[in-house]
Amino acid sequence: MQDFRTEELAGWGRYPRCPGPVARPRHAEAVGALIGAGGVIARGNGRAYGDSAMGAAATLDLRRLNRMLSFDDQAGRLVAEAGVLLGDVIATFLPRGWFPWVTPGTKFVTLGGAIAADVHGKNHHRDGAFGTFVDWIDVMGADGEVVRASRDENSELFAWTLGGMGLTGVILRAAIRLRPVESGWIAQTTIPAQNLAEAMDAFEAADDASYSVAWIDCLASGAALGRSLVMTGEHVQADDLPPDRRTHPYRTPRKRQLSMPFDAPTAALNRFSVGAFNALYWRRGLRAPRKALVDWDSYFYPLDAILGWNRIYGRRGFVQFQCALPLNASEAGLRALLSETAVAGQGSILAVLKRFGPQQSRFSFPMAGYTLALDFPANARTLALLDRLDAIAADHGGRFYLAKDARLSAATLHRADPRAAAFRAMRRETGCDRAFASAQSERLLL
Known part of the structure; x- marks a missing residue:
């Protein structure tokens, strides 16, 4: 195709990878000329985890439209x-x-x-x-x-x-x-939770906190199922900063940029290594100060400090499971998901739990309840586990985050989210389905 060059594309998870035509328009008029190719999708910085920014026929990289x-x-x-x-x-x-x-x-x-x-x-x-x-x-x-x-x-x-x-x-x-x-600093409070019930109680008690998130040990089981470190945060006003920070309240320490220069060995992440990491992280959280002053970059973007952190999962890449569960089914659904993960022994070192508020939207992911995100190396055992997690989430009224998806089935999506059928119908009625399509939309029949 004119103006397109074939390149290998992948999302942040590096799974799946496929070659396809890519164009990099410099202005809106050039975008219009490229849409005629049909089956195109816009792509930003490639941070969607799966295949949602990989065009069914061609991909438009819009990073040059950056003013x-x-x-x-x-x-x-x-x-x-x-x-x-x-x-x-x-x-x-x-x-x-x-x-x-x-x-x-x-x-x-x-x-x-x-x-x-x-x-x-x-x-x-x-x-x-x-x-x-x-x-x-x-x-x-x-x-x-x-x-x-x-x-x-x-x-x-x-x-x-x-x-x-x-x-x-x-x-x-x-x-x-x-x-x-008023500043570039966050007042962080860490709340250790010995199990899932305590973690959910901590979220509900912190409902008035500006920010809340939990790291969750997805390999813990029994009485410790769902043990977590719940972290809340508030923007710090300038007058509340330590005296040495008040003169330049937006100035935060410049960090040394780390990088992952190679793909980790495929066998590096296993039940034992992940279990050891999770146990260490839990103990460290227990010993850490309950309250701390944290710069904005460390609080919101801890993983951005390591360039190429996705390489820790090896050359095959990784997949993420992320679902949202309605509030009335959240505890039961989370217990079932965490129990299945613990039994499988395929723990995730990047397991995150968050509380969602209500949201009425046509096709956005959040709903009032809880969302759980788990990262796993891409392999046959993982894909089988994720099929089981999909079924658990759907059985509890959950839905799935398309920005993180790389392998969900169309049947599961449409079963879990009736809005998908309305979205597909809208695309047909407006002609969007002929012009805009991704590898993900083809897979999910959107």
Whole structure:
């Protein structure tokens, strides 16, 4: 295809990998010319874990559309192109007293990707998902025309695009709101929980905390099933900083950038190594101070400190299981998921539990309840385990996060989330299905 070059593509999980045509347009007009290829999908910085940003026929890499266009310092409203990285937004505006209202666990995502996945953070229980703070988006449709969509204008397109995984059109620009902050520091409180019930009690007791998240030991069993370290956080006001920090409240220590320079041996992550790591991490959490002053980068993006951390899973890559469970079934569902994982012995060192607040949306992931995320090396045993975890989540009324998915079946998705059928019907009615398609949307019959 003209303007396309064949490249091997993969998501952050590095599974699956497939070759495909890729184009890197420099401006919106070039995007319009490329949509005619059909079956294309926009791609940001490649931080979706699976195949959602790999085009069924071709992929549009939008990282060159990366200009910040305007900022309203009264409303905190930033207008920017879709290829702008969240980390660049922080670098530009945190020194001026602004921070994203919602951020996922990495700052290396583009604004377009954050909108397409309607990403969530540690504050969903209080503030909702990323889309809550999007005022409008410019979307290029199947006909190459650019439409501005908001809650008041072209509202159907706006609602379906938030969480629509790029399947309603190409997001070109957006207006997002930032939150005012007085410093670059977070007051963190760590709450050890001896089991799942204690962890959930800690989340409910911390419902008024701005941020909350838990590392969970997914290999613990018996009375210790679900033992966790629950961490809450609050933005620190300038007057509450130690005296030596008040003069430059947004200045935080520059960190040494680490990297994972090679693929770890496939056998390095096993029941024994993961079990030892989890036990060590748990003991360290028990000994750590309950309250600490933490810089924003360490609190929100601990994994970003290690470039290429996805290589710890070996050259075959890894897959993540992430589901959301409704509140009334969360405890039973989490117990079943953690029990199955512990019995299988395929523990995850990156097991995360968060509390979601309510969210009414067309196709976004969150619902009122809890979300559990587990990372596993990609292999046959893992895929079999994940099939069992899928069934447990679906049996408890759960749904699945498409930004993390690499292998879910269409039957499971449509069984768990009736909204998928409505999303598919909308795409057919608007002609989006002919213009925009990813490897994931083909696999999931979207």
